[in-house]
Amino acid sequence: MNKFCFWFLLKLIFFTSCQNSKGDNIIPQDKMVNMLFDLTIIKSINNLNYEENQLIISPEDFFILQKYNVDSLNWETNKKYYSKRPKQLALIYERVQDSIEKKIDSLKNLKKR
Secondary structure (H helix, E strand, C coil), X not given: CHHHHHHHHHHHHHHHXXXXXXXXXXXXXXXXXXXXXHHHHHHHHCCCCCCCCCCCCCHHHHHHHXXXXXXXXXXXXXXXXXXXXXXXXXXXXXXXXXXXXXXXXXXXXXXXX
């Protein structure tokens, strides 16, 4: 009986760890960039730091999730998905940074007028 439990658990761990496929609910990178851009702006306005392992969804996060029609479970799934793919996540954050810089430049141009 113990051998059976051992092999069953070993197979279960093996099969669950091999699930690297892109699921149906993965947010496209363009949408992820826009969501992270909005979250960054809102968090910086409130002087809050975004923590990946935050358990409670703040009102700001909830607003952004509603704006992009993404539920909290899907958001958490996507954070885990992209965090396991550092190259993709780095590209996303580069695009977020570019968006922030463009927004800053446009605001500076408005101020000069």
